[in-house]
Amino acid sequence: MKAGLGELLRMCALVTGVVTAALLGFQLVHFGPLLRQTSAAEALACLGDGALLLAEVVLPLVACFGCALAFGRWRAEGALVATFALGRSPLVFTAPVLATGLACGLLAFVIAAEEAPAAARRLRERLVAAALVSPLRAGHSVPLAGSMAMAARLPMHELWAVWSLPAGAVFLRAGSVEALSLDAAVLRDVRLWGPDLHAQVGRAELKLEGTSLRSLGPLAAPNDLPSRLLSLSDLRQAFVFSRRWALPASAPLWAVLGAALGAALGVFPAIIAGALSAFGFYALLRSLELLMRAGRVSPEAAAVTPLVVLAVLTLAVLISCRPRWSRLPRSMTG
Secondary structure, eight states: OOOHHHHHHHHHHHHHHHHHHHHHHHHHHHHHHHHHHHHHHHHHHHHHHHHHHHHHHEEEEEHHHHHHHHHHHHHHHHHHHHHBBBOOGGGGGHHHHHHHHHHHHHHHHHIIIIIIIHHHHHHHHHHHHHHOOOOOOOOOOOEEETTTTOOSSSSSSSSSEEEEEEEOOOOEEEEEEEOOOSSSSEEEEEEETTTTEEEEEEEEEEOOTTSOOGGGGGSTTTTTTTTTGGGSSSSHHHHHHHHHHHHHHHHHHHOOOOOHHHHOOHHHHHHHHHHHHHHHHHHHHHHHHHHHHTTOOOOOHHHHHHHHHHHHHHHHHHHHHHHHTTSSOOBBBB
């Protein structure tokens, strides 16, 4: 059993790298224009936070594809046939498979509850700063007709903004940025001057309707709130709370499903079948989330229904595999 568990964990480590790299690639396409405005160190930090955000989705799939690869390899090498020929039950593989699934699920649950929300906040702050701040040297301003240009980087000591108006240019200088959000920047020690205008205030809020920050919506509330702060009276927060335990709870089921597919079909057919199952699972989850927002289903039902469907699918695959197992040699020992 120890050797089997070790092989499963090696396959899971391989799958973790491949799946995470693939999903990070999609993130790069999504956030690429913003990441290009950050430094190399900030971009790497963004990718690290992105990997934490993906853990809730990736780790259950790691259990599936890791077990599918391991059992598909054992099937190709004849290890499964040899196990049956020695008179050992298929249940000998149950403990390593369940241990793999439980480990992936527990890790996903811990990350989703605290680490992923913190990563969402950090990633949003970095990308908002990249969207709002140009790569020019602090203290220099660039007038753009009909728009605003900020000429500094975070962390910053000064921020300049310039509006080009028919009556002339209007300048804004802020000593520091107190807070950034998707639709506003809170500035400190603000001076504003232009034709027939001169003002100085200690604190001002600058609306950012002209910035293209809609792509950062998934990083905002409630996804940036730790589970202990989510309110079950709010529909979206209740859904996020339920999803954060339902997805990790699916990891043992994914592990059993992947093992059954790998043993019955081999590596590549099992990977294809697992990918189709994962696509259907998350498509159903997303559809139910939209129905929940429309008030058609409860948040708990939207999060748990895909888990129930996955359990039924796993049971159906196990039952369908029984004829294949019954045709394997029983025992050569007696």
